Amino acid sequence: MNLNTAPNLSRPDDFYEALIEMHRGLDDEASQAVNARLILLLCNHIGGHDVLLDAMRSARAGVAAPLAEAA
Template identity: 75%
Template sequence: MPLNTAPNLTRPDDFYEALIDMHRDLDDAASQAANARLILLLANHIGDHQTLLEALALAREAP
């Protein structure tokens, strides 16, 4: 499954707001842990190893 990097969120502003709300009132360690759990949940949902490797590479390259 190729990685879709085109805009694909049906409600991007609402998602961004929910993401910010997820971090509200968390200290740095809890915020990092929440991010890690979210990444693992989404990676599990995607499931395809090659797609995940492509995402990892693109994420690391980004400025």
């Protein structure tokens, strides 16, 4: 399976609203914790190691030095 980076959300505005609502009332530490939990849940749902590595590389691109290639 390849990483799909094309727009693919069926209801993007509703998703964004729910994402913002998920953070409402949380301090920075709790907000980071809920983000981490969401990421891990979604990674588990995706499951494919290569797809997850592609997603990590894509997310990090332009933010910092590229991730080292996995052996």
